[in-house]
Amino acid sequence: MQALAGLDLDIAEGEFLAVLGPSGCGKSTMLRLIAGLEAPDAGTITAPGRDIGFVFQEPTLMPWAGALRNVALPLELAGMPRRQAEARAAQMLERVGLGDFAAAYPRALSGGMRMRVSIARALVTRPRLLLMDEPFAALDEITRFRLNNDLLALWRELRCTVVFVTHSVFESVYLAERIAVMSARPGRVVAQHLVPAADRAEPEFRTSAAYAAHCRAVSHALEAA
Amino acid sequence: MRHLKYLLPALVGLAFLGGWEWIVRANAIPPYILPGPVLVARTLARDWNSLSVSLLVTLQITFAALVVAAALGLLLAVLFSQSRLLELSLFPYAVVLQVTPIVAVAPLIIIWVEDVRVALLICAWIVAFFPILSNTTLGLNSTDRNLEDLFRLYGATRWQKLWRLRLPTALPYFLAGLRISGGLSLIGAIAAEFVAGTGGAASGLAYRIMEAGFQLQIPRMFAALALICFTGILIYLALSLVSHLMLRRWHESER
Numbered sequence: 001m002q003a004l005a006g007l008d009l010d011i012a013e014g015e016f017l018a019v020l021g022p023s024g025c026g027k028s029t030m031l032r033l034i035a036g037l038e039a040p041d042a043g044t045i046t047a048p049g050r051d052i053g054f055v056f057q058e059p060t061l062m063p064w065a066g067a068l069r070n071v072a073l074p075l076e077l078a079g080m081p082r083r084q085a086e087a088r089a090a091q092m093l094e095r096v097g098l099g100d101f102a103a104a105y106p107r108a109l110s111g112g113m114r115m116r117v118s119i120a121r122a123l124v125t126r127p128r129l130l131l132m133d134e135p136f137a138a139l140d141e142i143t144r145f146r147l148n149n150d151l152l153a154l155w156r157e158l159r160c161t162v163v164f165v166t167h168s169v170f171e172s173v174y175l176a177e178r179i180a181v182m183s184a185r186p187g188r189v190v191a192q193h194l195v196p197a198a199d200r201a202e203p204e205f206r207t208s209a210a211y212a213a214h215c216r217a218v219s220h221a222l223e224a225a
Numbered sequence: 226m227r228h229l230k231y232l233l234p235a236l237v238g239l240a241f242l243g244g245w246e247w248i249v250r251a252n253a254i255p256p257y258i259l260p261g262p263v264l265v266a267r268t269l270a271r272d273w274n275s276l277s278v279s280l281l282v283t284l285q286i287t288f289a290a291l292v293v294a295a296a297l298g299l300l301l302a303v304l305f306s307q308s309r310l311l312e313l314s315l316f317p318y319a320v321v322l323q324v325t326p327i328v329a330v331a332p333l334i335i336i337w338v339e340d341v342r343v344a345l346l347i348c349a350w351i352v353a354f355f356p357i358l359s360n361t362t363l364g365l366n367s368t369d370r371n372l373e374d375l376f377r378l379y380g381a382t383r384w385q386k387l388w389r390l391r392l393p394t395a396l397p398y399f400l401a402g403l404r405i406s407g408g409l410s411l412i413g414a415i416a417a418e419f420v421a422g423t424g425g426a427a428s429g430l431a432y433r434i435m436e437a438g439f440q441l442q443i444p445r446m447f448a449a450l451a452l453i454c455f456t457g458i459l460i461y462l463a464l465s466l467v468s469h470l471m472l473r474r475w476h477e478s479e480r
Contacts, residue, residue: 032374035378
């Protein structure tokens with residue numbers, strides 16, 4: 001079955017791009033292609049190789065290891081000595097607000113906290129590109145809003161490129177500088193929408209008139225797809 | 226609720242033993258047909274010296290077989306997980322080993338292997354081996370798909386994947402297999418002892434049972450049987466404790 005066809009998408013360095021589309025439009029496949037987890041049948045993908053962080057829909061933590069060891073995993077797999085890896089992992093855990101939970105096993109953490117650990121793990125290698133596959137879809141709205149804000153703060157601080165796949169119009173407009181709207185079968189980008197920095201900088205952007213207008217425009221693009 | 230967990234089985238056990246004793250006394254059943262539990266307990270205490278020596282012999286074979294079964298089962302499961310071809314070619318023969326009745330092959334093994342204790346060990350091992358192999362193989366193949374992708378994304382080597390992902394995933398399965406095999410290796414050891422029928426000082430509990438049977442010392446037979454039961458329960462509890470200690474911090478079964 002053809003998941004994607006005629007997909008042409010450039011992503012600028014340091015950009016926050018949201019990819020929006022219905023279930024089954026090939027968003028996840030696109031991320032897996034960029035990450036090199038799958039190979040395309042045709043066409044080329046230019047990505048910064050190993051320099052990639054990936055956040056899955058589920059937190060995908062090792063249940064037998066504490067939060068710190070989970071975050072340190074990518075560094076240890078790359079051959080960094082355990083002490084050094086754990087020191088850097090501790091810093092990253094601190095950054096996502098879980099400094100006090102280094103020893104906690106995933107079982108003991110809430111859904112939101114597990115996702116924070118997962119994000120810390122993706123960022124611990126300081127990747128140039130962060131791929132996120134509907135990471136907050138399973139969380140309640142309050143937790144999701146908080147994680148949205150924290151993710152934006154991290155992005156501004158670390159300045160990595162983010163490709164954020166979501167099926168929520170509201171989430172895409174709140175987070176991204178640019179939104180690529182996809183349609184299904186076969187998946188392709190049908191429209192792109194920019195959210196200017198001036199609008200995003202507005203205090204209480206989430207309740208502003210500009211936010212509502214962007215949401216409306218993106219919804220229309222999605223319906224037209 | 227916590228107390229009920231221990232109280233209820235204890236009550237059932239007491240009621241069973243009480244009923245047994247009552248039936249024996251009320252019907253005046255002679256001890257060479259069915260001894261009451263009180264007589265069995267008294268015989269166990271009286272013959273403790275000779276029975277405990279035999280218990281030790283049986284336990285040595287049981288534990289040696291369990292250790293070998295655990296080591297070989299784990300090793301073979303790891304090899305299977307690394308090579309699908311190896312699994313396809315060898316797994317059917319592991320099943321053959323499992324479905325062959327041990328009492329049918331034990332005489333052959335005892336003829337072929339000169340040292341009786343080694344022969345007994347092999348018999349017990351055959352019985353104990355399969356649950357560990359099949360459980361661990363299942364565990365090694367049960368890794369989380371996303372975690373596997375993650376390891377791939379970070380370029381993990383085969384060895385890293387095995388050591389950091391597949392073996393930890395398989396640990397609960399392995400421990401469950403070990404719990405089954407603990408009891409089975411005891412059964413295997415005793416079944417083989419029955420077939421071997423070795424006499425002398427270094428003979429196991431099965432020989433004591435046969436010996437008591439020939440001499441119509443039925444209470445002694447029951448005492449040896451009770452000893453085997455207790456030992457089996459103890460092995461199970463000990464292995465459950467090991468499993469609990471290794472999994473309590475993270476596994477869902479230990480909530």
